[in-house]
Amino acid sequence: MTLAFLTAWAGAVPGYMTPLLLASIGLILCERAGVLNLGIEGIMAGAAMAGAVAALAGLQPARALAAGTGAGLLVSVPFIIAVVVFRAPMIPAGLALVAIGLGASGALGRAAAHKNFAGLGNVGFPEALTGLPLVGRMLFAQDAVVYLALIVAGRASFVLFRTRAGLQLRAVGEDPATADASGVDVQLHQLAACIVGCALIGLAGAYLSVVGSRTWTEGMVAGRGWIALALVVFAQWSPLRAIAGAAVFASADALIPRLQTLGVDVPVYLLSMLPYVLTIGVLVLFAALGWHRQGEPGHLGRAYIRQDR
Amino acid sequence: MTPDPASRLRRRLLGAAAALGLVALSQPLAAPGAAALELSGEPRIAFIYAATARDGGWNEALDNARLRVEAELGVTIPTVESVPEEATALKNAIDLLIRRGFNVIVGTTYGYSEGILEAAQENPGVAFVNASGATNSDNLEGFYVRSYEAWYLAGMAAASVSETGRVGILGGFPVGVVNWDVNAFALGAQAVNPEIDVIAVYTNSWWDPVREGAVTRAMLDQGADVIANNLSSSSPFVAAEEAGAKSIGFQLDMSQHAPNGHLTSVVFNWDQHLLPTLAALKDGTWEPNPWGAFPSMADGVVALSPVSDLVPAEVRALIEETADAIKAGTFSPFDGPIHAQDGRVVIPEGTRIDDAGLWGMDFLVRGVTGTLN
Numbered sequence: 001m002t003l004a005f006l007t008a009w010a011g012a013v014p015g016y017m018t019p020l021l022l023a024s025i026g027l028i029l030c031e032r033a034g035v036l037n038l039g040i041e042g043i044m045a046g047a048a049m050a051g052a053v054a055a056l057a058g059l060q061p062a063r064a065l066a067a068g069t070g071a072g073l074l075v076s077v078p079f080i081i082a083v084v085v086f087r088a089p090m091i092p093a094g095l096a097l098v099a100i101g102l103g104a105s106g107a108l109g110r111a112a113a114h115k116n117f118a119g120l121g122n123v124g125f126p127e128a129l130t131g132l133p134l135v136g137r138m139l140f141a142q143d144a145v146v147y148l149a150l151i152v153a154g155r156a157s158f159v160l161f162r163t164r165a166g167l168q169l170r171a172v173g174e175d176p177a178t179a180d181a182s183g184v185d186v187q188l189h190q191l192a193a194c195i196v197g198c199a200l201i202g203l204a205g206a207y208l209s210v211v212g213s214r215t216w217t218e219g220m221v222a223g224r225g226w227i228a229l230a231l232v233v234f235a236q237w238s239p240l241r242a243i244a245g246a247a248v249f250a251s252a253d254a255l256i257p258r259l260q261t262l263g264v265d266v267p268v269y270l271l272s273m274l275p276y277v278l279t280i281g282v283l284v285l286f287a288a289l290g291w292h293r294q295g296e297p298g299h300l301g302r303a304y305i306r307q308d309r
Numbered sequence: 310m311t312p313d314p315a316s317r318l319r320r321r322l323l324g325a326a327a328a329l330g331l332v333a334l335s336q337p338l339a340a341p342g343a344a345a346l347e348l349s350g351e352p353r354i355a356f357i358y359a360a361t362a363r364d365g366g367w368n369e370a371l372d373n374a375r376l377r378v379e380a381e382l383g384v385t386i387p388t389v390e391s392v393p394e395e396a397t398a399l400k401n402a403i404d405l406l407i408r409r410g411f412n413v414i415v416g417t418t419y420g421y422s423e424g425i426l427e428a429a430q431e432n433p434g435v436a437f438v439n440a441s442g443a444t445n446s447d448n449l450e451g452f453y454v455r456s457y458e459a460w461y462l463a464g465m466a467a468a469s470v471s472e473t474g475r476v477g478i479l480g481g482f483p484v485g486v487v488n489w490d491v492n493a494f495a496l497g498a499q500a501v502n503p504e505i506d507v508i509a510v511y512t513n514s515w516w517d518p519v520r521e522g523a524v525t526r527a528m529l530d531q532g533a534d535v536i537a538n539n540l541s542s543s544s545p546f547v548a549a550e551e552a553g554a555k556s557i558g559f560q561l562d563m564s565q566h567a568p569n570g571h572l573t574s575v576v577f578n579w580d581q582h583l584l585p586t587l588a589a590l591k592d593g594t595w596e597p598n599p600w601g602a603f604p605s606m607a608d609g610v611v612a613l614s615p616v617s618d619l620v621p622a623e624v625r626a627l628i629e630e631t632a633d634a635i636k637a638g639t640f641s642p643f644d645g646p647i648h649a650q651d652g653r654v655v656i657p658e659g660t661r662i663d664d665a666g667l668w669g670m671d672f673l674v675r676g677v678t679g680t681l682n
Contacts, residue, residue, distance in 0.1 A: 208519055222517045
């Protein structure tokens with residue numbers, strides 16, 4: 001492998017990594033508060049569509065991303081109300097959200113399908129930096145959201161593990177009855193976590209259309225939401241480990257087409273399984289080491305109703 | 310004594326099973342006649358799509374044909390959209406149309422092959438045609454087109470403008486209908502520049518614009534300066550334009566997606582197949598080909614959109630000439646000798662590939678960088 005190949009490969013990784021990272025941080029926030037959000041694929045679909053519609057309407061890329069983020073949040077509203085306010089079962093509510101998001105985006109985005117728009121360009125670092133061998137393109141020839149995602153990961157980790165609000169949030173996900181007894185408002189914390197989390201998932205979806213493809217078609221999220229769900233487990237519910245996990249998944253994703261263009265016989269289907277294989281591997285490894293339930297919130301996926309305490 | 314609900318249910322099930330049995334028994338009695346299909350009345354046509362009709366690619370090319378048929382025949386042709394590629398859902402949609410009096414059903418995807426065959430057997434007085442369908446019967450005809458003929462010409466255009474001597478082509482899944490396009494493109498490119506390096510990448514998806522854009526950028530990184538897109542999303546054109554590279558489209562004229570670098574597009578004109586089919590149906594002379602209809606460039610069903618001035622005039626003349634030879638039948642892109650990537654002869658000298666060889670094409674030709682996976 002030549003240096004040029006490695007430089008180009010490394011340069012392509014952040015583009016693959018950013019939507020996965022944003023989506024998984026969003027999921028981690030929801031799940032740390034005990035809310036299992038299986039609707040991610042639907043949220044991303046709605047956001048990708050809205051981002052494209054906004055960009056086609058002439059909005060600046062940054063505003064189109066914001067519009068997509070807002071749309072992702074809007075799509076999530078029924079889910080958030082159902083599971084946080086009415087404490088509906090999270091798994092069916094999440095799966096319903098997938099159907100709603102995919103269906104609504106397909107129907108509403110019809111007029112926007114297959115139209116090109118400008119999209120978000122790279123941050124203008126000087127040639128001296130972007131031209132560096134190996135790391136130049138990876139570190140400096142990227143769009144602003146790539147850097148934003150890393151900052152978000154750092155912030156999320158700080159809030160979760162270094163602040164009182166984060167402690168309370170994790171307490172709600174771990175043992176809502178105890179948190180409730182000690183005066184923490186369970187629903188309020190879940191609500192806040194879901195709003196921020198779903199907004200981040202929306203940003204991830206909008207990134208796919210506004211930055212990734214600069215065009216929108218139905219079904220373009222193409223399972224990336226499910227990969228983010230696996231990534232959360234792989235990262236053991238830690239935003240910082242999610243950076244590493246997203247980088248690993250994205251490296252494989254970016255490598256496949258590059259090997260294909262060289263004519264290497266890549267086992268595409270095996271590599272596509274990689275996120276899931278690695279996730280199972282991590283689970284098995286931690287189980288074997290005796291580190292059970294490393295970061296998994298104790299009350300994940302179960303509704304908390306005070307009378308049941 | 311009134312029977313309990315369970316036994317009532319059982320009796321109803323037995324009745325249904327008996328009815329099914331009768332149907333099964335009567336099936337062989339209906340001899341497979343070679344006679345032309347007699348429609349129950351004036352043709353009333355309806356289209357069924359697996360997704361939205363105006364999808365910017367495959368469906369839209371068929372839908373354009375629907376509009377042209379409407380204009381030509383002065384009829385209204387309704388569409389049913391987003392019918393899943395699954396027999397039960399498809400048959401429900403077909404039943405509804407037949408009950409409303411439609412007697413010519415146009416399916417639009419390979420995924421309808423099984424369901425539409427079942428519907429055709431259940432409705433012998435109704436005519437069925439299915440684009441890229443793999444099933445045929447007395448009243449059902451699948452149809453596709455020899456798209457490789459135009460892809461060969463597109464390859465000539467690509468090689469003539471490449472400065473790096475390297476061009477790329479994106480395909481969906483490595484199946485016969487895609488492989489023949491990729492191979493014909495490579496052979497056409499080699500006809501203009503024998504040293505040309507053709508990179509072929511299969512995305513293993515029909516719909517993933519994010520991946521298609523990424524694959525395009527990977528090809529551009531490898532030095533390709535012409536990108537041919539055998540898929541329908543516009544993201545390869547966006548990536549190519551951004552890098553100042555040239556591009557070639559498929560299914561529809563894609564020039565709007567690449568105003569600077571668009572060379573030409575391989576376009577479908579399905580109305581050129583549907584109009585004669587419908588005329589035959591109206592006259593009562595339609596006899597489905599038991600192997601499906603397989604029209605060609607000579608029938609006008611596939612063509613090149615106007616070739617850009619970026620392509621040198623002498624190459625444009627050569628493309629013209631080659632197109633005439635293909636239409637006249639004196640030349641085919643798959644006239645031997647054709648070598649596979651590993652050098653073995655797959656089509657011997659002096660022979661031309663037959664239709665079975667086309668549908669089963671499972672090799673890439675010599676000079677293509679890429680693998681079938």
